[in-house]
Every structure is written in structure tokens, then in C-alpha cells.
Amino acid sequence: xxxxxxxxxxxxxxxxxxxxxxxxxxxxxxxxxxxxxxxxxxxxxxxxxxxxxxxxxxxxxxxxxxxxxxxxxxxxxxxxxxxxxxxxxxxxxxxxxxxxxxxxxxxxxxxxxxxxxxxxxxxxxxxxxxxxxxxxxxxxxxxxxxxxxxxxxxxxxxxxxxxxxxxxxxxxxxxxxxxxxxxxxxxxxxxxxxxxxxxxxxxxxxxxxxxxxxxxxxxxxxxxxxxxxxxxxxxxxxxxxxxxxxxxxxxxxxxxxxxxxxxxxxxxxxxxxxxxxxxxxxxxxxxxxxxxxxxxxxxxxxxxxxxxxxxxxxxxxxxxxxxxxxxxxxxxxxxxxxxxxxxxxxxxxxxxxxxxxxxxxxxxxxxxxxxxxxxxxxxxxxxxxxxxxxxxxxxxxxxxxxxxxxxxxxxxxxxxxxxxxxxxxxxxxxxxxxxxxxxxxxxxxxxxxxxxxxxxxxxxxxxxxxxxxxxxxxxxxxxxxxxxxxxxxxxxxxxxxxxxxxxx
Amino acid sequence: xxxxxxxxxxxxxxxxxxxxxxxxxxxxxxxxxxxxxxxxxxxxxxxxxxxxxxxxxxxxxxxxxxxxxxxxxxxxxxxxxxxxxxxxxxxxxxxxxxxxxxxxxxxxxxxxxxxxxxxxxxxxxxxxxxxxxxxxxxxxxxxxxxxxxxxxxxxxxxxxxxxxxxxxxxxxxxxxxxxxxxxxxxxxxxxxxxxxxxxxxxxxxxxxxxxxxxxxxxxxxxxxxxxxxxxxxxxxxxxxxxxxxxxxxxxxxxxxxxxxxxxxxxxxxxxxxxxxxxxxxxxxxxxxxxxxxxxxxxxxxxxxxxxxxxxxxxxxxxxxxxxxxxxxxxxxxxxxxxxxxxxxxxxxxxxxxxxxxxxxxxxxxxxxxxxx
Numbered sequence: 007x008x009x010x011x012x013x014x015x016x017x018x019x020x021x022x023x024x025x026x027x028x029x030x031x032x033x034x035x036x037x038x039x040x041x042x043x044x045x046x047x048x049x050x051x052x053x054x055x056x057x058x059x060x061x062x063x064x065x066x067x068x069x070x071x072x073x074x075x076x077x078x079x080x081x082x083x084x085x086x087x088x089x090x091x092x093x094x095x096x097x098x099x100x101x102x103x104x105x106x107x108x109x110x111x112x113x114x115x116x117x118x119x120x121x122x123x124x125x126x127x128x129x130x131x132x133x134x135x136x137x138x139x140x141x142x143x144x145x146x147x148x149x150x151x152x153x154x155x156x157x158x159x160x161x162x163x164x165x166x167x168x169x170x171x172x173x174x175x176x177x178x179x180x181x182x183x184x185x186x187x188x189x190x191x192x193x194x195x196x197x198x199x200x201x202x203x204x205x206x207x208x209x210x211x212x213x214x215x216x217x218x219x220x221x222x223x224x225x226x227x228x229x230x231x232x233x234x235x236x237x238x239x240x241x242x243x244x245x246x247x248x249x250x251x252x253x254x255x256x257x258x259x260x261x262x263x264x265x266x267x268x269x270x271x272x273x274x275x276x277x278x279x280x281x282x283x284x285x286x287x288x289x290x291x292x293x294x295x296x297x298x299x300x301x302x303x304x305x306x307x308x309x310x311x312x313x314x315x316x317x318x319x320x321x322x323x324x325x326x327x328x329x330x331x332x333x334x335x336x337x338x339x340x341x342x343x344x345x346x347x348x349x350x351x352x353x354x355x356x357x358x359x360x361x362x363x364x365x366x367x368x369x370x371x372x373x374x375x376x377x378x379x380x381x382x383x384x385x386x387x388x389x390x391x392x393x394x395x396x397x398x399x400x401x402x403x404x405x406x407x408x409x410x411x412x413x414x415x416x417x418x419x420x421x422x423x424x425x426x427x428x429x430x431x432x433x434x435x436x437x438x439x440x441x442x443x444x445x446x447x448x449x450x451x452x453x454x455x456x457x458x459x460x461x462x463x464x465x466x467x468x469x470x471x472x473x474x475x476x477x478x479x480x481x482x483x484x485x486x487x488x489x490x491x492x493x494x495x496x497x498x499x500x501x502x503x504x505x506x507x508x509x510x
Numbered sequence: 511x512x513x514x515x516x517x518x519x520x521x522x523x524x525x526x527x528x529x530x531x532x533x534x535x536x537x538x539x540x541x542x543x544x545x546x547x548x549x550x551x552x553x554x555x556x557x558x559x560x561x562x563x564x565x566x567x568x569x570x571x572x573x574x575x576x577x578x579x580x581x582x583x584x585x586x587x588x589x590x591x592x593x594x595x596x597x598x599x600x601x602x603x604x605x606x607x608x609x610x611x612x613x614x615x616x617x618x619x620x621x622x623x624x625x626x627x628x629x630x631x632x633x634x635x636x637x638x639x640x641x642x643x644x645x646x647x648x649x650x651x652x653x654x655x656x657x658x659x660x661x662x663x664x665x666x667x668x669x670x671x672x673x674x675x676x677x678x679x680x681x682x683x684x685x686x687x688x689x690x691x692x693x694x695x696x697x698x699x700x701x702x703x704x705x706x707x708x709x710x711x712x713x714x715x716x717x718x719x720x721x722x723x724x725x726x727x728x729x730x731x732x733x734x735x736x737x738x739x740x741x742x743x744x745x746x747x748x749x750x751x752x753x754x755x756x757x758x759x760x761x762x763x764x765x766x767x768x769x770x771x772x773x774x775x776x777x778x779x780x781x782x783x784x785x786x787x788x789x790x791x792x793x794x795x796x797x798x799x800x801x802x803x804x805x806x807x808x809x810x811x812x813x814x815x816x817x818x819x820x821x822x823x824x825x826x827x828x829x830x831x832x833x834x835x836x837x838x839x840x841x842x843x844x845x846x847x848x849x850x851x852x853x854x855x856x857x858x859x860x861x862x863x864x865x866x867x868x869x870x871x872x873x874x875x876x877x878x879x880x881x882x
Contacts, residue, residue, distance in 0.1 A: 207674050211667065225659060237561045255666030256659035263658065267561075297673070301666055461645070465652045 120155075121164035127152050128168060129390065131175050136385040136434070142179065149176050158423070159415055163400040166418055171393060174427040178434050209420035210345050212413050216406045218474045219498055222490045223343050224253040225470060226500035227370035229463040231336050232260050234368045234504075237267045240333035241274065244314075244366075246357055247340055247349065248277035251294040258307040273302070276312040276327060278357070280320060320353035322360040335366040341445065342374035342498070344399075344421050348428050354445060359452060362505065369454060369503040371445055375489055375496040378443050388433045396426055398495035405475045446487060446501045454503035456486035464488060545586045554579065555590060565595045 127148055134145035149172055156168035214220050235241045241261075243254075254275060262270050275298065279291040295311035302309035314326050329335070339358065341349060361369065377391055399422065403414050450456070459482060467488050471478040479491045487501035547555075558576040562568035570587035 203674065203677075207671065211671070214667070221660070221663070224663070225656070228659070237563075250670055252663060252666055252670075256662045259659055259662035260655065293673075297666075297669055301669065305662075462648055462652050465649050466656050469649075469653055469656050 117162055124156055124164055124168040128171055132386045132389040145179055158419060163404050166415060167397055167400050170423040170426045174430040177427055178430060205420055209417045213344055213417050216403050218470055218478060219344055221470055223340055223372035223500055226463055226467055226488055227338060227372060228257040229466055230370055230502040233460055235334045238271055238334040239268045240272045242333040243336045243338055244276045245338045246278055247346060248294055251298045254298055255301055258302055258305060262305050262307050270307060272308040274310050276314050278314050278316055280316050322357040324360045324364050335364060337361045337366045337369040340372045365505045372500045373445050375499040376443055385433055392429050398492045402477060402492035405477050449503050454505060457502045457504040458485045459488055
């Protein structure tokens with residue numbers, strides 16, 4: 007989506023350094039309104055009433071024009087700097103640019119301006135919630151306004167995105183007001199429990215088809231696993247979060263049809279299950295096991311399935327695993343795939359460090375790629391970054407399925423919305439300081455070694471992306487990581503690690 | 511070093527007699543028996559090394575174990591391995607990438623290594639050619655494998671969907687004719703709405719593949735019905751807004767029963783297990799063409815209602831959210847012919863895109879520019 011550029015800043019990375027420019031603008035606005043006395047915009051918050059005179063709030067700035075232009079449906083009237091700056095942008099990150107030809111530029115721009123407005127408001131709300139001039143009231147008012155403007159079924163990406171963010175902020179506001187941040191908001195799983203199973207299933211199917219995220223994670227990991235066990239007769243995979251076990255279908259197929267090395271190795275999968283109330287998508291771990299077993303039987307893959315329970319606090323005890331001599335041990339850790347629940351840091355850390363003691367042959371890790379944010383940016387900085395991240399996600403879905411707005415809205419509602427809420431809650435709780443930004447880094451720190459991504463793997467990723475939209479990119483970072491991104495924004499990374507090899 | 515087996519290439523030190531021992535090793539008969547690395551022996555050596563993960567990972571001890579050749583000592587292996595490693599050094603990089611080709615590549619390289627230094631330039635060119643060819647070949651392999659893997663995943667998803675379908679169907683009380691449609695979602699109050707809304711719309715036009723094989727449940731028979739019916743759905747309101755304005759879910763249920771392009775790798779609708787992302791789309795398009803022909807009999811009659819009702823259940827409607835977010839309305843926006851064409855174009859795009867890719871692979875070009 008196009009964003010406003012301050013005139014002094016010539017160009018920028020669409021999903022990146024937006025913060026600076028908008029910060030200036032919004033801060034000005036906020037300051038104006040909250041500094042009570044001196045200026046003529048005497049917006050005295052002390053005696054505000056629910057119906058706010060928006061002119062005062064915005065300091066009489068262009069929002070009025072924006073609203074008008076929105077109503078009129080084009081923005082030709084507002085020959086203001088916004089128009090100029092938008093049209094002068096030449097970056098290709100615009101949400102609409104791919105799909106709309108030149109002549110509907112007008113529509114573009116009014117949508118862009120609306121989008122901008124929403125971003126401004128969101129930013130203002132975030133600021134109000136946690137910024138220097140913290141004001142719950144202000145935040146509340148802004149959120150009310152946002153709710154007016156943005157609906158989860160809105161026609162534009164930005165609108166729906168803003169609606170979800172608004173919801174998330176609202177939850178924070180409520181939680182903060184009542185003094186408790188519900189676990190519900192921190193960890194998205196519970197949200198999903200409330201949703202109809204059919205919805206979740208449908209949304210997942212759609213997600214699979216609309217975007218390469220799921221396949222990218224699975225296939226990259228699987229290819230690395232295949233290469234690593236090329237000469238093994240027994241393979242044991244410990245899966246941190248097996249969900250429906252979809253990843254393993256294609257691995258089995260590949261194992262069954264491998265041409266070199268010993269014939270189809272025996273595959274053993276141990277799935278970890280949590281005793282707490284994690285999100286159960288549509289079945290339990292046991293069901294997944296049954297399904298996998300049936301599938302394996304259908305293609306002739308020798309297979310056995312095991313189940314390992316995590317403690318209630320999700321500590322992983324390696325001794326609970328049943329290991330067999332001579333098998334190649336693989337640790338598979340999929341985090342943050344869009345349809346996954348969030349897993350707490352301590353759980354993941356416990357799992358990964360426990361795994362290290364087992365000396366696995368390979369560790370495959372797929373996680374969200376998040377831009378590291380400096381501490382000084384705090385909540386608002388992370389908030390904006392999260393906004394960019396999800397807007398890139400939304401855009402990527404739209405690019406693939408431009409007409410199926412309902413479909414996307416479903417995916418957004420079922421998966422992305424709860425994630426947004428969860429993310430924001432976490433950021434809020436930690437005041438913008440990350441617990442752990444990148445598990446890959448953590449693995450490196452803890453002593454795992456990087457393991458090369460092969461040419462074949464990289465090639466496969468490229469081919470996979472080729473089946474989807476052009477905007478997806480895969481980059482190879484370092485020697486052991488592939489990152490899937492949309493335009494200039496990195497979204498998901500898959501990396502492989504190993505432990506020091508003992509003499510085979 | 512790699513020596514041919516012929517005695518004539520022997521070292522001048524040795525007497526021209528080679529003795530083959532019991533273990534199959536060829537030893538020279540001079541006072542200090544030296545092991546002759548024959549072709550076969552060397553190949554076994556290379557196999558063992560590859561099995562162990564490459565010359566860097568393999569150790570003489572492990573090689574010995576793996577090769578299982580009697581009479582072979584650590585000493586032999588150590589020196590041979592060292593030479594092997596040195597010989598491989600410049601080519602290590604691309605050898606890592608392809609396990610399966612490494613054997614062949616290795617022996618080629620070794621041969622080259624033993625050539626004189628004046629052949630170096632020639633060697634480099636050869637290497638490059640080999641490298642390039644190898645990469646091309648590998649890429650084709652990757653492509654093929656990718657397709658198979660996607661299909662496998664699709665099949666698995668199928669089992670999930672079927673299972674879920676049954677589960678959800680069992681939960682709902684379907685008072686519908688047992689057309690093998692499992693009921694999903696709540697149709698209760700929607701049925702009258704659906705039929706009413708459906709009647710609003712005109713005759714079935716071309717629908718396009720979105721409705722095709724949702725195949726969430728039901729067998730092939732239904733698939734065809736779906737096709738036929740859904741052709742009715744296609745021509746609906748003229749724009750997305752029309753959908754939105756409809757206000758109630760019902761109509762939307764009708765709409766998007768099908769999947770959109772890369773759809774369940776189902777064998778229901780199109781019967782082939784091909785990569786859903788590509789070929790099945792085209793296939794479905796053809797099918798729909800056929801189905802549409804059969805759909806002409808569908809008119810606004812009771813039968814329609816049945817169909818409609820039948821289709822409604824497919825919408826996995828969220829009972830808690832009356833607004834529509836169900837699978838059915840997902841693919842709603844295929845209403846106009848105009849849009850359909852656009853969509854068709856999009857459908858085809860993937861396949862078109864594929865073709866150039868494949869040919870471009872051999873032309874060493876390619877959209878994805880695999881070489882860098």
C-alpha cells in the first residue's frame with residue numbers, strides 16, 4: 007500500500023522505514039491536541055464528550071479533506087501535498103499497483119489516502135496507549151473512530167488490516183484498563199478454539215492455496231531432511247508441533263521414491279503434545295498419528311508413530327523420548343507458520359536445548375522473520391513494524407487472489423487476526439523489548455552449527471514460488487537459511503542446523 | 511590416484527606381475543607389496559566415501575568398515591583418502607550439492623586431475639560444461655520432485671477434508687435427501703433464503719473452475735452435479751459489491767462451493783492426480799465446459815432447489831458468525847463473465863508460466879534465473 011512520504015524524504019523502503027516519517031507527523035498531531043492551553047486548537051480533553059469534534063482533534067488538518075474525498079470517491083479535489091507525494095512515489099510496493107491499470111489511478115489514490123488515514127490513526131492510537139503522552143481516553147476515542155472507518159469485511163486490505171489491529175489495540179486497552187492482560191489475548195490459541203472447525207479447515211485450505219508459506223516451510227525442511235538421511239535406513243523425526251502432520255506426507259512420498267542409497271528407510275515420527283489447552287485444530291495428536299499411519303500404509307512407507315507428552319509447563323524432557331540405536335535423529339521445529347498457534351518462548355527454548363543433548367543429525371527450523379527493532383523504538387516501533395509485516399502478508403494474499411475478497415477475509419479472520427492480537431499483546435507486555443527475536447540466532451548461540459542449504463533446496467524454493475505470484479522472493483541468507491519474502495519484506499525463514507558430528 | 515588396471519601402466523619400480531589375492535585385491539609382488547587401486551576397488555572406495563557423507567566426513571576407519579574388503583589396511587586407506595581429498599578440492603563446492611551425481615563427477619575429475627598441467631585450461635572448460643549440465647539436470651529433477659510432493663501433500667489434505675467432512679456432517683442434522691452430500695454447517699434457516707436468493711439470479715452461464723471440485727465431501731457423482739449447478743451460480747450479481755449487499759449468507763453459500771484454482775488435488779472432479787496448481791486447472795475448465803452443456807437442463811425448477819439445498823451444506827458456515835465467513839462464500843467473486851475471463855486468464859497463467867520455465871531451463875535462461 008502506498009504511504010505518504012514526507013517531502014524531505016525522497017524514497018523509502020515501502021515496508022521498512024516508514025516509521026520515521028509518520029512519526030513526525032503523528033507526533034505533531036498528538037502533541038497539538040494534548041497540549042492544552044496555548045494553541046488555538048483548544049481541545050481540552052478534560053471535558054470531552056463522546057462525540058468529538060474531529061476538526062479539533064486533528065488540528066484542522068487534512069483529514070477533513072480526506073473524508074470528503076473518500077465520500078466523493080476521488081481525490082481530485084484535494085490537490086494537497088498528500089496527492090503529490092503519493093503520485094510522485096515510484097516504488098512498486100503499492101498495494102493496488104499491480105492490479106489496477108493506470109487509468110484508475112484516482113481510485114487508487116483515494117484508497118491510498120484512506121489507507122494512510124487509517125495508518126495515521128493506528129499509529130496515534132498506539133502512541134496514545136503507550137507513548138510519552140499516554141492517554142487512555144485519547145486511545146479510546148481514536149479506536150472508536152477507527153472502528154467506524156474500518157471493518158473486518160472491508161473492501162480494501164488496509165481496511166481489514168486496520169480493523170484487526172483496532173481489535174487488538176482495543177483488547178490491550180481493555181486489558182490494561184482492567185489491569186489484566188488475559189492469556190487469551192497473549193496466545194492466539196484460544197481464539198481459534200472459538201471458531202467453528204469448519205471455518206478453520208476452510209481457511210487453512212485457502213491459505214495453502216493462496217500462498218506459498220506453508221509449502222515453503224515444509225518443503226524446505228523436508229528437502230534438507232532428505233539430503234541428510236540419504237544413506238540411512240532408519241529415520242526418527244521429533245516434531246515439535248505436528249498439527250495435522252501435513253508436512254510429512256510429502257516427505258514420505260519422497261522417501262518412498264528415492265533412488266539412491268538404501269531403499270525406503272523406516273520412518274518414525276514422535277509428536278509432542280501439550281497437556282495444556284493448546285489449540286486443537288481438527289483433531290488430536292493421536293488422530294494425526296492415525297492419519298499419517300494410514301497414509302504411509304497407502305504409499306508403502308514403513309512407518310511408526312509415537313507420542314510424547316510435554317509437561318504442563320511445557321518443559322521438554324529428552325528422556326521421555328524413545329530412541330533407537332542407529333537411527334538418524336531429526337528435530338523439526340515449525341514455528342509461526344500462519345496457521346500455527348503461538349508457542350511460548352520458554353517452551354520452544356526448552357525443546358531446542360533439550361534436543362541439543364540428543365545430538366540430532368539435523369534441526370530444521372521455520373519461523374517468522376522479524377526485523378530486529380532497537381530498544382528506543384519501544385512499543386510503537388514494534389507496532390508499526392508488525393503493521394508492515396501484516397500488511398505485506400495481506401498484500402501477498404491479495405496479489406494471488408485479487409478477487410476473492412471473502413476468501414481472504416476468512417483467512418484473515420481465522421488466522422491472521424488472532425495472530426495480530428497475540429503479537430501486539432506480547433509486544434505490549436514486554437514493552438517492545440523482544441524476548442527472542444530469532445530462534446535461528448538462538449540456536450547459533452547455543453552451539454548448533456549451520457548446515458548448508460543445498461542447491462537443490464534453493465532451486466526447489468524458487469520453483470515453488472514460481473507457482474505463485476511474482477512478488478514472492480526467496481533469498482539465501484548465510485549458508486543455512488532461506489527466507490521467503492513478499493516484495494521487500496521478509497516474512498518467513500527456514501534454516502537448518504546440526505550438531506558437531508561425531509565420527510560416524 | 512587412479513590407475514588403470516592394465517599392467518602396462520605400472521610403475522617402473524614394480525615388476526610387471528600383479529597378483530590377485532583371495533580378497534580380490536591386486537597386490538604387486540615386489541618386496542614391499544603395494545596395493546593397486548583398480549577401477550573396481552576405487553569405485554567401491556568412492557561409494558563408501560559418498561555413503562559416509564563425502565571425503566571430509568569419512569575417515570579411514572569408517573571407510574574400511576564400510577568397504578568391508580579384507581586385506582585393506584588403514585594405511586592404504588589413509589593415503590588414498592588423502593589423495594582423493596586433494597584431487598577433489600577444487601571441485602568440492604558443487605559436489606556437495608548433488609549426491610547422486612557426485613560419483614560420476616568424481617571419477618571424471620580424478621581423471622582430469624591426473625592429466626598434465628597443460629591440460630588445465632581444457633579441464634576447466636570441461637568442468638564448467640559438466641557443471642552446467644549437471645545443474646540443469648538437477649533442476650529438472652527438482653521440478654519433477656516438487657510436483658510429486660505437492661501432489662502427495664494434496665492427497666493427504668484430502669484425507670483430512672474427508673475426515674472433517676464426516677465429523678462435521680455427523681454433528682449436523684441433515685434432513686435432506688440422501689444424495690451423499692454430507693451436511694456441513696448449518697443450513698437450517700438458510701435453505702429458504704438460499705433458494706429464494708438463487709431464484710433471483712438468472713440462468714446458468716459459464717461458471718468457471720472455482721466451483722469445480724470442492725470435493726469436500728461426496729463422491730464423483732456429486733462433483734458433476736456441482737459442476738452443473740455451480741454453472742448456475744456463476745452469473746450472479748455483477749460485482750463484488752453485489753455480494754456484499756446481499757446481506758445474507760445464503761447466496762454466498764451458493765456461490766463459492768468450489769475451490770479455486772489450485773484445488774484439492776482431488777480425484778473427484780478431474781480424476782487425475784496431477785499437480786493441482788497447473789494442469790488440473792485446465793482440465794477442470796474443460797470439464798466445466800462439458801458440465802455446462804449438461805446444465806442446460808437446469809432451470810428454475812424444484813430440482814434446482816434441491817441442488818441448491820444440496821450445495822448449501824457444503825458451506826462450512828460458522829454458526830457463530832452469521833456473516834458469512836464460510837468456505838462457500840470464499841470463492842464468491844466469480845460472478846461475471848467478464849471477471850471470469852479475467853480469472854480464466856489467471857488460471858492459465860500458471861500453466862503458461864510453467865511452459866516457458868521448462869523450456870527456458872534448457873535455454874539456461876528462465877524467469878527464476880536459477881543460475882544466480
